[in-house]
Amino acid sequence: MTATGPFLSDLTAHELAERFASGDATAVAATEAALARIQATDEVLHAFLTVMGEQALDQARAVDGARSRGERLGPLAGVPLALKDVLVTKGVRTTAGSRILDDFHPPYDATVVQRLRDAGAIVVGKTNLDEFAMGSSTENSGFGPTRNPWDPSRVPGGSSGGSATAVASGQAVLGIGTDTGGSIRQPASLCGVVGVKPTYGLVSRYGLIAFASSLDQVGPFARDVRDAATLLEAIAGHDPLDSTSIEDAPTDFTSTLEHGIDGLRIGVVKELLPDTLAPAILAPLRAAIDRLERLGARIEECSLPSFEYALSAYYLIAPAECSSNLARYDGVRWGLRAKDPTDVVDMMQRTRQAGFGPEVKRRIMLGAYALSAGYYDAYYGQAQRVRTLVARELDAAYERFDLLVGATSPGTAFPIGELVDDPLQMYLSDVFTIPVNLAGNAAVSVPAGLVDGLPVGLQLVAPVLGEALMLRAAHALEQDLDLPKRPTDVIPMLRDLQEAQP
Amino acid sequence: MPISRADVQHVARLARLALSDDELDRFQRQLSNILEEADKVKRLPTEGVPPMSHAVPRVNVWRDDTVGPCFTQEEALSTAPAVEQGRFMVPRIIEDEP
Numbered sequence: 001m002t003a004t005g006p007f008l009s010d011l012t013a014h015e016l017a018e019r020f021a022s023g024d025a026t027a028v029a030a031t032e033a034a035l036a037r038i039q040a041t042d043e044v045l046h047a048f049l050t051v052m053g054e055q056a057l058d059q060a061r062a063v064d065g066a067r068s069r070g071e072r073l074g075p076l077a078g079v080p081l082a083l084k085d086v087l088v089t090k091g092v093r094t095t096a097g098s099r100i101l102d103d104f105h106p107p108y109d110a111t112v113v114q115r116l117r118d119a120g121a122i123v124v125g126k127t128n129l130d131e132f133a134m135g136s137s138t139e140n141s142g143f144g145p146t147r148n149p150w151d152p153s154r155v156p157g158g159s160s161g162g163s164a165t166a167v168a169s170g171q172a173v174l175g176i177g178t179d180t181g182g183s184i185r186q187p188a189s190l191c192g193v194v195g196v197k198p199t200y201g202l203v204s205r206y207g208l209i210a211f212a213s214s215l216d217q218v219g220p221f222a223r224d225v226r227d228a229a230t231l232l233e234a235i236a237g238h239d240p241l242d243s244t245s246i247e248d249a250p251t252d253f254t255s256t257l258e259h260g261i262d263g264l265r266i267g268v269v270k271e272l273l274p275d276t277l278a279p280a281i282l283a284p285l286r287a288a289i290d291r292l293e294r295l296g297a298r299i300e301e302c303s304l305p306s307f308e309y310a311l312s313a314y315y316l317i318a319p320a321e322c323s324s325n326l327a328r329y330d331g332v333r334w335g336l337r338a339k340d341p342t343d344v345v346d347m348m349q350r351t352r353q354a355g356f357g358p359e360v361k362r363r364i365m366l367g368a369y370a371l372s373a374g375y376y377d378a379y380y381g382q383a384q385r386v387r388t389l390v391a392r393e394l395d396a397a398y399e400r401f402d403l404l405v406g407a408t409s410p411g412t413a414f415p416i417g418e419l420v421d422d423p424l425q426m427y428l429s430d431v432f433t434i435p436v437n438l439a440g441n442a443a444v445s446v447p448a449g450l451v452d453g454l455p456v457g458l459q460l461v462a463p464v465l466g467e468a469l470m471l472r473a474a475h476a477l478e479q480d481l482d483l484p485k486r487p488t489d490v491i492p493m494l495r496d497l498q499e500a501q502p
Numbered sequence: 503m504p505i506s507r508a509d510v511q512h513v514a515r516l517a518r519l520a521l522s523d524d525e526l527d528r529f530q531r532q533l534s535n536i537l538e539e540a541d542k543v544k545r546l547p548t549e550g551v552p553p554m555s556h557a558v559p560r561v562n563v564w565r566d567d568t569v570g571p572c573f574t575q576e577e578a579l580s581t582a583p584a585v586e587q588g589r590f591m592v593p594r595i596i597e598d599e600p
Contacts, residue, residue, distance in 0.1 A: 104581060105580075105581065106581065107573060107577040107578070107580055107581065108573075200557035200558055201557070201558045214555060214556045214557060215557070240565060243560070243563040244556070244558060244560060244563075246558060306546065308542075309542055309543055309545075309546050311539075312539055312540045312541070312542040312543045313543050315536060315539070315540055316540050316543065323517060327518075330518070331583060332582070332583075332590050332592055333581065333582055333590060334581045334582065334583075335581075335583070336583070337583035337584065341593050342593075343593055343594070343595075344592050344593045344594075344595050345518070346520075346593075347592070347593055348518045349518050349519060349520035350520050352517075352518055352519050352520075353519055353520040353521065356519070358525075361519055361521070361525070361529070362529065362532060362533070362536075364517045364519065365510070365513050365514065365517060365519070365529055365533060366533060366536060366537075368513045368516050368517040369505065369509070369513045369533065369537075370540075372512075372513065372516065378544065379540065379543070381553055382543045382544055382548060383540075383543050384553030384554055384555060385548035385551040385552070385553050385554075386543050386546055386548065387553075387554040388548075388551050388552055388553065388554040389546065389548065389551060391554060391557075423532055423535075423536065424532075424535050424536055424539055427536070427539075437557075438554075438557075439557060440556075440557020440558055464557075464558070
């Protein structure tokens with residue numbers, strides 16, 4: 001099909017850039033295409049909490065104006081982007097998916113938002129998420145769930161389900177998510193897009209509404225690896241406003257993408273690809289690993305036994321940090337405040353009771369318990385020591401391997417409502433993604449194929465600041481697999497839309 | 503169950519959550535399930551292993567002590583639910599002298 005007019009947002013950012021340069025498309029036309037797609041599909045998908053139509057078009061006009069005057073443009077100039085609503089935007093409603101921030105209009109922009117603007121990206125809206133990024137299905141949003149574009153009766157994954165859905169369905173070309181325990185990679189796997197969890201400290205967290213500060217990291221969604229790498233280049237780099245931001249980190253992830261993977265040593269982590277996985281899920285993942293081998297990589301199995309304990313450690317560490325971070329929602333400085341309080345404690349208790357949803361309360365409770373007197377060392381302290389062991393085992397594995405590989409998620413997208421009353425089963429969705437966050441390593445989920453019409457992703461894991469090599473391998477696999485990528489070619493619900501167009 | 507209803511009530515108080523009776527029951531059950539899974543961490547021998555609190559170890563990140571851009575008072579208060587005389591307003595905390 002020809003990707004013109006209403007189908008411009010089905011192109012990748014690098015395809016769009018070529019059309020902008022040759023004069024075959026404008027930023028306004030691309031932005032209008034994204035907004036039209038949102039208009040046509042978001043009643044069903046509910047990927048967006050706030051659509052920034054007017055601002056986006058103003059920004060697009062400014063980009064087109066600058067181009068016509070021959071001004072130097074940023075690498076993402078005119079590309080429509082979906083921003084997870086957990087990054088603050090000056091004057092634009094920012095909810096973190098929570099009723100407690102229903103009407104919060106921050107007085108500043110996150111560093112990532114500023115960098116996206118500098119790169120010329122057009123933010124078309126703020127996307128839905130599990131409340132405060134806590135969840136694996138986007139069902140924990142205070143504003144209703146997002147639906148998976150491949151099958152709207154199913155979840156898109158989470159917590160960054162809105163951004164993954166927007167990119168998969170052509171509501172945007174690029175997306176920004178955050179990943180604390182898998183919240184970029186798991187929805188990328190379930191929505192059939194590329195999702196990158198960068199090394200902890202590569203991307204600034206300034207202006208990111210905190211969930212678990214020692215694990216949270218911002219990263220890109222895209223429909224191919226080149227776009228993901230370009231977006232990561234735009235947002236990465238030291239920020240003096242984030243004291244955990246790494247100085248002098250490499251920020252070139254595109255120039256070596258085509259270099260291939262001949263001779264690369266890749267370890268298949270037994271704990272990330274157990275034989276107990278459903279055979280239908282294992283098949284495309286094993287086939288993808290075979291392709292990596294045919295492309296010249298040296299594949300060997302390895303075992304990282306501490307990974308068996310990573311999920312348990314994570315569900316003590318992340319809630320502990322969350323219980324501390326979310327203490328700030330007390331009805332004093334932002335958001336909701338309970339009416340007619342008898343005293344200040346009553347105000348805080350009733351504000352938090354009314355504003356937080358069940359999963360957030362559960363995690364605050366769990367964290368407060370794990371940190372409370374008498375339990376601190378047995379739970380939180382022990383979890384921190386397990387974290388050390390996970391990181392050490394990964395470091396030892398990198399002496400033998402350049403990259404590690406495994407499944408991103410134990411399954412494909414599950415039906416909406418299936419796990420919502422069983423928090424522990426929901427937590428198990430993240431069993432393959434969590435170890436990477438504990439160690440601060442980099443990882444990417446790249447589409448590996450379909451199982452019964454639903455996408456499944458392969459996870460590649462790299463040591464701290466190993467993004468360039470990791471994306472190079474992901475790119476080689478993607479080029480070799482050559483799966484169709486355009487939303488209107490692959491997403492069933494968009495076929496009707498395509499036929500309806502003249 | 504590893505966690506009693508009284509524990510749940512105590513933690514809710516610490517966390518400033520006015521939970522309903524239903525929630526106290528539900529959280530007792532769910533937190534017990536989760537803690538049983540979390541108990542796994544105790545099975546891994548960790549003697550002599552130092553705790554890890556951060557993925558990228560950093561010590562004392564300094565910056566020059568110079569004044570940079572910051573919010574105006576108006577901007578800082580712009581998101582508050584209640585403001586009086588240029589300050590965040592809360593219910594009375596200190597009682598009148600007897």
